Amino acid sequence: MRKWLGRLRNAIRPGRLDRDLERELRFHVMERIEELQDAGMNAEAAARLARKQFGNYAAQVERTRDMDIADGLDATLRNVRLSLRGLARSPAFSITVVLTLALGIGANSAVFSAINSVLLRPLPFPASDRIASIAQIQAKTPQPNIAPARIEDWNRMNHTFQAISGYYTQDDSEFSGELPEKLTHALVAPRFLEVWGIAPQLGRDFNPQEEHFGGPNAILISDGYWRRRFGARPDAVGKTLRLGQVAYTIIGVMPASMAFVQRNVDLWSVSAPDFPYARSRDLTWFLGIGRLKAGVTLAQANADLGTVQADLGRQFPKPDAEIRASIEPLKQQTVGGVRESLWVVFGSVTLLLLIACTNIAALLLSRAAGRQH
Numbered sequence: 594m595r596k597w598l599g600r601l602r603n604a605i606r607p608g609r610l611d612r613d614l615e616r617e618l619r620f621h622v623m624e625r626i627e628e629l630q631d632a633g634m635n636a637e638a639a640a641r642l643a644r645k646q647f648g649n650y651a652a653q654v655e656r657t658r659d660m661d662i663a664d665g666l667d668a669t670l671r672n673v674r675l676s677l678r679g680l681a682r683s684p685a686f687s688i689t690v691v692l693t694l695a696l697g698i699g700a701n702s703a704v705f706s707a708i709n710s711v712l713l714r715p716l717p718f719p720a721s722d723r724i725a726s727i728a729q730i731q732a733k734t735p736q737p738n739i740a741p742a743r744i745e746d747w748n749r750m751n752h753t754f755q756a757i758s759g760y761y762t763q764d765d766s767e768f769s770g771e772l773p774e775k776l777t778h779a780l781v782a783p784r785f786l787e788v789w790g791i792a793p794q795l796g797r798d799f800n801p802q803e804e805h806f807g808g809p810n811a812i813l814i815s816d817g818y819w820r821r822r823f824g825a826r827p828d829a830v831g832k833t834l835r836l837g838q839v840a841y842t843i844i845g846v847m848p849a850s851m852a853f854v855q856r857n858v859d860l861w862s863v864s865a866p867d868f869p870y871a872r873s874r875d876l877t878w879f880l881g882i883g884r885l886k887a888g889v890t891l892a893q894a895n896a897d898l899g900t901v902q903a904d905l906g907r908q909f910p911k912p913d914a915e916i917r918a919s920i921e922p923l924k925q926q927t928v929g930g931v932r933e934s935l936w937v938v939f940g941s942v943t944l945l946l947l948i949a950c951t952n953i954a955a956l957l958l959s960r961a962a963g964r965q966h
Contacts, residue, residue, distance in 0.1 A: 727881030759879025796845025
């Protein structure tokens with residue numbers, strides 16, 4: 594192995610090889626001069642004769658360098674020819690080995706690509722490590738959904754979040770086109786885009802009037818719906834969509850990277866927290882999300898929101914006294930269900946590949962031993 598590495602270095606860095614060869618030839622010349630002097634020849638004559646016997650000094654260096662590289666190339670070609678002959682003698686075995694390795698390496702690469710995209714790569718949002726999933730925990734209600742009024746209280750009273758919002762989705766039919774179209778509609782609490790740290794690629798975010806009950810009906814549309822329905826025309830902003838009996842004005846187009854809350858969401862509009870039904874602390878429908886302030890840890894946020902909820906429990910004993918808040922990183926909440934499965938699959942495929950390689954190596958060695966006998 595060292596010999597091959599040395600030859601590779603010699604081919605890549607010929608200057609170093611030339612210096613080594615010159616040093617070695619100079620040593621042999623000096624050694625020959627000393628031998629001639631020991632035989633009784635003077636120094637000048639000995640040097641002249643030694644150089645004459647070694648011939649052209651530069652040509653010797655060049656010839657030796659060429660031989661070193663040529664020997665390496667010759668050995669490589671010889672090994673390639675022997676390998677091809679061995680493969681040709683057992684084509685079925687060779688094809689089986691190649692296919693086994695190809696399938697194993699391909700499967701391993703595919704699983705690792707999934708692990709990289711799902712587990713290792715951060716979410717596609719600015720400072721995504723600060724985005725957290727927030728849930729309310731209540732013994733009598735297993736659902737993590739949060740009442741709109743409680744979302745607003747948490748946002749107003751906490752000290753560790755930059756913003757807290759929420760969302761839920763439903764299917765709606767849109768009637769402004771030639772035919773009704775079924776769309777996925779996300780209804781969101783105020784500050785929704787602030788939590789994600791993004792802005793519409795075209796148009797604007799909701800303004801304060803549009804976030805209150807009785808205000809203008811505004812809606813954001815997805816990049817996919819914008820291209821499908823409006824041909825990616827900028828004049829889509831300002832047009833009207835009709836969901837049931839309610840008309841909404843398009844105020845902006847979401848960036849193509851907006852893959853949450855679901856990948857197939859077409860529309861986003863505000864679910865006003867001061868809507869009459871939303872004022873009930875018993876009616877819960879939002880899934881909570883929040884963006885931590887810079888430098889705040891998850892433990893600090895959990896302690897802070899726990900204090901806030903304890904204060905709300907004293908103000909509203911029923912039901913807030915029985916409720917507590919739970920916070921976890923959104924990435925963990927998003928991929929938690931598949932994390933262990935992906936690692937198990939990756940480990941299993943890697944183990945199978947190692948076993949296959951070991952068996953192939955053992956078979957090759959046994960075949961080689963059989964040929965020697």
